[in-house]
Amino acid sequence: MLPYKSLIQIDRQSSITLYIQVCNTFISLITSGTLKPSDVLPSSRVLSELIGINRNTVKLAYEELISQGWAESVDRKGVFVLSKLPIITKIKLPETHKNQSQEGFIWTNSFEKEFALSAKIIHKDPIVIDDGFPDVRLAPIDQLMREYRSLSRKFYGKNFLKYGSTMGSENLRIAICNYLSNTRGLLVSPENIIITKGSQMGIYLASQLILNPNDTIAVGISSFTTADDTFKYRGANLERIPVDDNGMDVDFLQEVLQHKKIKAVYIIPHHHCPTGVTMSMERRLKLLNLAKEYRFAIIEDDYDFDFHYDNKPYLPLASIDHNQNVIYIGSISKTFAPALRIGFMVGPPAFIEATASLRKMIDRQGDTLLEEAFAVMFENGEMERHFRKSLKIYKQRRNHFCELLSADFKNEIEFRIPEGGLAVWANFNESINLIKMSDEAAKKGLSISNGNFYKNDTFSPNAVRMGFASLTENETEKAFTILKSIF
Incomplete structure (x- = not known):
């Protein structure tokens, strides 16, 4: 048996419930390769005694693992790591330098083509x-504007009216790091993040760096039309992959990869647009393995992770990617108010620096004062x-x-x-x-x-x-x- 007493650390001061802490630890052990498919998990009685929590809490953690597709219960035998999961080799310690890795996906730091914006339809119907x-009527706009005005009046707030970092407010990037860690188990630093004006800017920036004309990007048969258009504007070819009730058909993608070079895969694993289906954990893990084997980038569009009503949502691919193949794109606009254009993109530091260089050519920086106000909203718990x-x-x-x-x-x-x-x-x-x-x-x-x-x-x-x-x-x-x- 693994040394679970030291592996599972419980933080009773955390806002994350105990059973979710236990569940997340097991997920980390599985995705790191420490636990293999079909490995047996300790009984609820044994584990509760080892880590000092109630036995019912352990049972809840196991139920959550099963509901998320990480484990399975076998009558009279116990709880096991799901046998259908792909075998994952133990991860290596991440590289700390910013140079392009020899193992990750390949991207090109060149950008020439302009992006044609399409006109938006403004609804005027009752x-x-x-x-x-x-x-937008639910958004705490008054509190946001109060912080905005307060910052603008402070003597140090005047500095936010000057040119700032193209990567965005450092305070907001720090706040988003904490937010991603608490809600998605995604551990990143501010140098991994660039603030964008919504998820669409992130999709465009990523496509410009990853794709060259005539490269092929895999997208769903049903897909977010604006993203498809962005890839076409870049000159890429779209390879359509079927989407069913379990998300993108990764087995079909694997067959395509055997005879065609795929530079990237664009995917919305949570609440796929337009159909709303969620990608299964088994397919997520297989997609990550394929990305490592074939060295393609995964552009993960996670525009509304925060709105999940029943079970706890699956972790994003970026949270369980150990080979730096995932570019993770999120949006605050989609969860707060669409007109307040705040989004973010997460990736390897060198890739984010190149993204900032491109962003500087088309949009020098965002609204630093607004970004700082949002940072305060995250820090004081208002968000x-x-x-x-x-x-x-x-x-x-x-x-x-x-x-x-x-x-x-x-x-x-x-x-x-x-x-x-x-x-x-x-x-x-x-x-x-x-x-x-x-x-x-x-x-x-x-x-x-x-x-x-x-x-x-x-x-x-x-x-x-x-x-x-x-x-x-x-x-x-x-x-x-x-x-x-x-x-």
Whole structure:
């Protein structure tokens, strides 16, 4: 038996519950190669005595491991590491120097092509069923503006009005390091992070550095259209990979890799856009192994990790990547307010420095004062309180939204209740013309997508994303009344 007494360190002062601490430690032991597939875990009684916690807490930790796909329970035998998991070799200590590693993915530090921005549609209708955006009315804007004004009045705050680091506010990068560690188990330093104006800037910067014209990037058959367009603008070829209920089909990707060079894989493992499915842990680990073997980059778009309503969300690929093959992109805009353009990208220090050089050519720096204000909001706990409050409200709205969908549109719309995210992927009856539906709804004061945004050369569903988060229960009822009148 492994020395679990020393391996599992419990912090009773932490805001993370004890069973999650135990669960996360086991995940680290598995992803580091210390625990192998089919290895038996100690009984709940033995482990509780070893580490000094309640036996029921250990049982909860094991249940969480099983629910996340890391372990399995065998009757009368005990709990084992999931036998289907790929075998992982023990990790080496990470390199501390900033030069490009000989083992990681290959990227090119050259950028020439301009990025063409597409115009955004501004909704002016009284009621909007959007793509899945947060409710800006819930955001603590007053507190943010209070911190913004307070910083601008302080004598040292005037320095934030000068040119600053292209990588973004150091205080915000430190705050995000702590935030990623506490919520995702992702241990990084400020030199691993660049602050961006939302996740889209991160996707663009990463594509410019990783891809050259005529390189191939693997994306889902269903995928985030704006990201696909970004890769095309770079001159890359898109290799479409099937997506099912367990996320991107990594076995299919493996077959492609045997006869085609793939430079990168773009993936949304949590709440895949547009379908909302979540990638299984087995596929995540296999994708990481393939990235190591074939030396391609993984661009992980994790735009709304914070909104998961049922089980604890799976750890991002970046949290269990030991070969520096993952570029991790996140957004505060998607969880706070879309117009406040704050996002971040995490990667190896040399890659982040090159990203800053590119960003400097197109956007010298972000709003340092706003970034500093957000840093204060993270440090004083206001962001955490906002996420907790929003999560509770969005879960209630999701439940109400889905109940009405089931009751009022059972013959018109098929859907699954999403485990997380801010939208429902709604498949409409083939007899319904979505373009006409959208046009008729607009005439009656309701804005809803006509579905064209989600289509591409291989994917053409009669479906739309129906965002529930930005609508109160009363607004949802009004929207559905209009939609029902059209049908």
